[in-house]
Amino acid sequence: MFVQWRDNTFLFSTTVIVGAVVVSWLLDQLFGSTAAVLLILQLAVVVVAFQCNSRFAYAAAVIEALSFNFFFTTPRYSLQMFRPEDIFNLVVFMVVAFITSTFADLYRRQQGELKQTKLQNSILLSVSHDLRTPLATIIGTLTTLNEYMPKLNDLERKELLDSATSESHRLHQYIENLLQATKLQHGTLKITKKDELIADIVRDAVSRLPNYTEKVSMNMDDSVGYLSVSRSLIEQAIFNVLDNAMRFSPENESVEVSLSKQALSCVIDVRDMGIGIKAEDAEKIFNLFYSGANNKSADSGTGMGLAVAKGIIIAHQGEIQSMPVSEGTLIRILLPLNQGAEQA
Structure with a gap:
């Protein structure tokens, strides 16, 4: 349930942003700490940046900045600011938020590339190992058949041919699955019903x-x-x-x-x-x-x-x-x- 909720980018971002504003408002009412408010709002931007794409992260940064201006600066419930300290805090907040979002997006891309590299390595290792086994059996069987044909009776020849045929079908199935897996990964599988x-x-x-x-x-x-x-x-x-x-x-x-x-x-x-x-x-x-x-x-x-x-x-x-x-x-x-x- 949590994973499905987290995968809904808009719902997840909205929940985190609204939740951060509510928590910040409670802290402001209890302690009147501007630093705590800014840290909570900044944390929300970081969470959105790491879980969603950069557009949602930048949007979260802007929304949280406007929320700080509207709810936590003088005059309250207004988008006007007169205190230099509030203006400075807001500017620093925006700079940190955008830098964090940029680095989070870079990290996410690197993780995606790393995952793709690991998948490619897994494909190479798995395919090279599993395709080699039936190939080795086919080569060994046919080599034996070729070298010892005159010495083999009909039953032995049939057993060798059946073994080679069976491994050929196995190899064909591996290749077919590999092709279908590639099409599924790239979304190119065509279905005619x-x-x-x-x-x-x-x-x-x-x-x-x-x-x-x-x-x-x-x-x-x-x-x-x-x-x-x-x-x-x-x-x-x-x-x-x-x-x-x-x-x-x-x-x-x-x-x-x-x-x-x-x-x-x-x-x-x-x-x-x-x-x-x-x-x-x-x-x-x-x-x-x-x-x-x-x-x-x-x-x-x-x-x-x-x-x-x-x-x-x-x-x-x-x-x-x-x-x-x-x-x-x-x-x-x-x-x-x-x-x-x-x-x-």
Whole structure:
């Protein structure tokens, strides 16, 4: 709640400015201290400067200066000033306020550049590591096949080719997620929606998983019908969630997938019986390149899958969230039903 309030720049700035004037008025009534009043008003400008952009900071400086003139200088409740001390205090206040706002804006820009640099470094490190693994497997497999072809029987050759094919699909998925993540970051993801049977999309996403007939349990409500979506993007989002569940699901446990209707939403649940997610990580798992302490494994992936899935779902006016369960992890996708779905 506090974060949402703070993110509303106008409301936050107004609250801080008005609050500072009220506190200053109370201090003036109790102690009659001009220095305390100026410090409180200056503090308000500093807070606005660090939380909002420079325009709001400069506006706060002007408003607080006028407030000091109107409420705290002689004659009271007038914009006139006659005492040299008050004029000097006001000038110093304005100079300090504008300098503070300028430095705060510079600091904010530097922090933004630092954050962007860290993100770029994370991308390079993550991509170079995670793309190298399937590439090394493909190269090793094909090299073995090339050098020992005459000595290998048909079954061994098939196993090597299947391994190379599987790693090729894995590499393709990494690259696809990287491209979609880049588009989402720059706001260039284009969505062309059509009425599609959501049950078919879910089944297609499941069929892309290796050994899905043995590892996935489906409970589908085909009456959900049609949704207005981009088929390829929604399929990718669902596949990313499924792929994540498969990675952390025990070998002897299946991943459960269900499709149902709930009020005006289509509900897609994907549950695995793995180690689960800590409550404090429930939102973080959808951050780009996030990898929780519980998810440190050799096959944990790039950390892009769920972030890309969230971006795609939000672009379809939907929601994706981690639901609390007693065991394992449950990721729920909510997509808005359209008239076609309701009539089906």
